[in-house]
Amino acid sequence: MKYVVVSGGVISGIGKGVIASSTGLLFKTMGLKATSIKIDPYMNIDAGTMSPLEHGEVFVLNDGGEVDLDLGNYERYLNVTLTRDHNITTGKVYKQVIEKERRGDYLGKTVQIVPHLTNAIQDWIEKVAHIPVDGDNEVPDVCIIELGGTVGDIESAPFVEALRQFQFRVGPENFALIHVSLVPVIHGEKKTKPTQAAIKDLRSLGLTPDIIACRCSEELDQAAIDKISMFCHVGPNQVLGVHDVNSTYHVPLLLHDQKLMEFFSKRFKLDELKLSSERIAKGQDLWTRWNSITQSHDRSFQKVTIALVGKYTNLQDSYISVVKALEHSALRCELKLEIVWVEASDLEIESSVTNKINYHKAWGSLCSADGILVPGGFGTRGTEGMIAAARWARENLVPYLGICLGFQVGVIDYARHVLNMKTNSIELDETIEDPVIVYMPEVDKINMGGTMRLGIRPAVFQESTENSVLRRLYGSAPTVMERHRHRYEVNPEHIDELEKSGLHFVAKDEKAERMEVFELKNHPYFVGTQYHPEYLSRVLDPSKPLLGLVAAAGGKLESILAATVDHHSDQAKGPVTDF
Template sequence: MTRFVFITGGVVSSLGKGLASAALGALLQARGYKVRLRKLDPYLNVDPGTMSPYQHGEVYVTDDGAETDLDLGHYERFTGVHATRADNWTTGRIYSEVIAKERRGDYLGGTVQVIPHITDAIKDAIAAETDGLDFVLVEIGGTVGDIESLPFLEAIRQFANEVGPQRACFMHLTLVPYIPSAGELKTKPTQHSVKELLGLGIQPDILLCRCDRPIPENERRKIALFCNVRPESVIPALDVSNIYAVPLSYHEEGLDREVLRHFGMSVYGEPDMKRWRRIVHSVDQPEGEVTIAVVGKYTGLLDAYKSLAEALTHGGIAHNVRVRLDWVDSQIFESPDSVQRLEGVNGILVPGGFGERGSAGKIAAVRFARERKVPFLGICFGMQMAVIEAARNLVGLERASSTEFGPTEEPVVGLLTEWARGNQLERRAEGGDLGGTMRLGAYPAALAEDSLVRKVYGGAAQIQERHRHRYEVNIGYRDRLEQAGLRFSGLSPDGVLPEIVEYPDHPWFIGVQFHPELKSKPFAPHPLFSGFIGAAVGKARLV
């Protein structure tokens, strides 16, 4: 029997519903249960694919090519369960499907309304592909009280009423702020948030209360009394040293036991938390430190690089070192000699991005890493900048560029209009829709023998990695670039699309067209990040 836990948030945004959901998933998994997590987002975009990273943070891509909310990254990193297109639904996507049915005549001439048609579509999304699971954790985006979230809250109210309390649980995340002038923790915001939920017909079963200090027993009883829950169901969500300590903290406060108790399940025994203790120990008590310069264009909002930052931390866990990230706006390198800002770092990473702004600075950072023999990892756009740098400074093609920046005489990087996905040919029209038209999802790459990247992947001849990009390195320039020293060490199986480049005469220089950060886990660091941080550790020891 599949049980559903619905996670809502109140008082303010950014309390950490995604992390709370992921941590609960990890706890249930540690008790031997099979879990799956999904996110319902109230915004009108069909998906976050066309949003600026400054609007919504990174876009997390799944194996099946869905552009999803960054919280799905938390879900995968904490549980190791691969998310799919079925695990992220927005208002825009729900309405698109309902309207498409109406246009086909599926509603037989009936009036299409929010209730029941939209709410039925949401309930169908919640229940889809859940056979064989013990728990499905469903996070509702936004904050209770937002007008756009009302259909989702109504849908989960209906869903819980239909399946019964033995299969549905409501967990509400709130804030218990400390007021320094009064010297008190205040419970009133939580009371008002629960009152708002009650007005929508939802009685929370568990309250997860974010706070920066322990909640006294008197205050927990007060919250329980006014919010109509058991005192044991008021769970303090305390600030912790790092996000991977959250499952341990929530277990100590009894979250997993309360969820099981709600469903009438056995709470005896303890979950296997050895994995998480080992990870937290490595993060909190490292044996060294390396500094990695991340030269990007969205450094003003670090959520734009959430998976990247976590993958670098995972690389540090693999070598028991702390990874200190030096976030550098690539535009500062567009003035002469400013690249000296990179002196002293142990590694340089140029991440993905879109558009010409900041590209000159990224190229300057690539050149610095190549000439100074600093460990380098270029991801997606970062690989493309590495290829353009080689074309300009090693091959002598001064006009080498990307057609993403406009017409060019030397299109070393160009727009991809068709490509193979398995046995199918996918096409995209130049000037067509932006949303959902990139090369998205998992694609294979063949690795060259005796290459650094094949060694990094443990000798694997072929790998599978996730992509998100419109432009590709032009294979027509391969011979000239390889003669200049840049090796194409990974290609699509048909040999048409360059996937990986490296310099054989460099200590550690790899550029990849895909996004390896999307598959890294704290308990299974991605080999590219483990290798990159290992090279940075070696660089640090030489200094």
């Protein structure tokens, strides 16, 4: 097993996740199997109870783990399925050590940060790194470990020490460190002092970088590379410039062009590994497809505008999986994506009184968009604006996708404005007499962490839904597996009434008790999913509901459906009936 650690200096949010994911992808293009681990130095057990406005999106895994958004990057780039144990937090490790101490596992010894906590971290890394993640039973060849935060922070100190020890546990021939640092440009001059100071701090903690990845707004010139090389005690070939590019999907190409894998081939003696011709060919095919899709992105000129109506728009990382899934879909459709961020509360009538400018600007953005997406969220703020957005899309035949909360507000709009019900979600108004959205009976209403309907679950397309647009996008599959994160569902008492009036629940859970997907007939694309399709979107295999939205908004839905039918011809055979 080879281990590559990615750490960061100078500032947080520098792009370690993308560089870690891109490095893993490059290993896969060589025919190797890669996995990833994210270390988060916060005390939370997981990311489930953290505010999206502070921490960004909570990413959900197949096993229901609520984890850091960077694990979404790993899954998207590496096309792997990770587990909750691939996200290590300070809270998890301390909890494990304290539980062992309570059981008496340490035989009366004084339990300390070193060696007990640092040993627990190393054991955790080594155990998780060997978990198969490619859908087979083969152990990965390389593990990419991202150390969250900034080296030097007090929170990350135990992890830095654990990694210092870990390099000797696994041997120098199996361990490498990429340190990501910032090279700011001030008055046109690239400043290397912050990187020099960051590397000095890193070395003082016992870690020596093998690669220094320099984030810069501009391409790094040779003079800056030579200066960093000299003062940071590494060769010029170990200093990589990672400047701003058209999209993050170009970063693997950038690293490849600077011969990152040539360095690792020598460092890890990869030529000595005996790989099958099938794995080598698979890696080459991956690289060819990746190059092709990034080139098609550069050649795309037709623009498609999607209005993302959310309540956490002040921090766009809150919706990073949705954004990435839209990007994947635009790449597939060869369209230039423009996301217009619409704060849901600005669409509400009250906003027109308190801030007329924001109100009219928000409605102007919504009305001029080619498609509308309402993502997930919690709480009452902005929900009336989301309902208004769903109504606009429905009545004006604008392609619409509602995800989780967006699914629920689509149902509320339909119940209110088609069935003339005075209704709401019990989440949004606890006093409502006849809610159309209710608590799921099995959900814990008191404890917040890990108590929702979480993880991968089936959505079963119902009889006579062969003509469902979404089912056709899925290749006419009878059942699809998608990830969930919700506490509320459509009130079973109103399902028959909603369906008879034209809101078709084309997919339900395995017991046909819980609504999973709705669609409207006689509409270009009006779809809601209770599940979160964005979590399973991949760069080379976009999420089908989001692909449908982008294709419909860009006038390419029929061609995408035709290509899907051709690709899934065996499943698509048979008579097509109206749902």
